[in-house]
Amino acid sequence: MTKNAPINAQQIPEYSAKSLYPEPFASMVKHRTRRKLGDYFGLTNFGINFTTLAPGSISALKHHHSKQDEFIYIISGTPTLVYGDNEFLMSPGDCFGFKANSGMAHQLLNRSSSDVTYIEVGDRLPADSVEYPYDDLALVQKNDGTWSVLHKDGSPY
Template structure:
């Protein structure tokens, strides 16, 4: 198995969320380690969240499991049950179909790094718990999108 050079892995940053929902996530950055390894059944990404940056809006997935592991820093995990502090070595998992919106927020003064692992399912869809937005299926085929909860487009 070839070693993955994380510095050479494909990089991404920002968000595709429509305004104003994009604001807390605009400065997030990640490296697509799973893509660098040629993985197709699940994704693995190394995220860097600067102070004030969120991993996402609070959301849940219909068909995808998601797992996060904190490598460095301190983050606030926000779910329907409230807030928990996650520090280096802490982890959390979110089973597909569980309607418990989640996100990570960096409220500290230092950068945080997290490893995010999730399944890849083109039938996945879900909604954002705190805002009027849902995401539609087809993320991996390039047919994804965001809509209001009543189905109207952004």
Template structure:
């Protein structure tokens, strides 16, 4: 069954970050469309970000490419290079192993909706340049010195 009925895909609210880092993404909503379709090589999430919310902590991946496409609303893309608005129809790409931390922030007055598409790699590591957080392919968050949360 190739067609995915989005209304039947469960919504996940928040993030898996340990405290206090989870607070900024506590109201973010994601629907794992790729999982619903049985995809295993890459993920596709339909994401909703309310005003004031962050998509994630600023991060970059060693073995995963990421791509976002804004469907509605307005977001601010924050990278090492500064800030840039993203509106409906805009997109951004984040190649793997490029150490340029990025995330999206909703500074507008309406919920922003966007697609996130990314590869999946068990060998990936994710770096968070602004905070004491690190994660490898197993998904267990640690401090940058390797001690667990």
């Protein structure tokens, strides 16, 4: 494969690294697969993932970012977007944006019997943090771009 020509997104290898989430949270996203399209092409200002949610799986724990804007575009399937206290059934062609530092937690759920595929885009501003209002988890990005995985009281996992 060459990176100097278009490629079908499904030909880009699935990202195989384990989740940043510690257990028991990691098991909750084990049926989510990502193909890191932005990384494949060496993009550094923003990330793009081609994500598949198997039936019964979730995109992430309900969360919001301090600095990272996010955007999703549904390709196939009918996921449920949980956004704050609201739920929205989405269909192919639907999209939604999540503004950083809004305090509005979100996630996608696949309650259907078919796979859901979507594109997710996020910027890569440094010093981001991720809050999980319903779980004892916090992610804090260090200056070198790596993440600290913490309990809400600041102690490490």
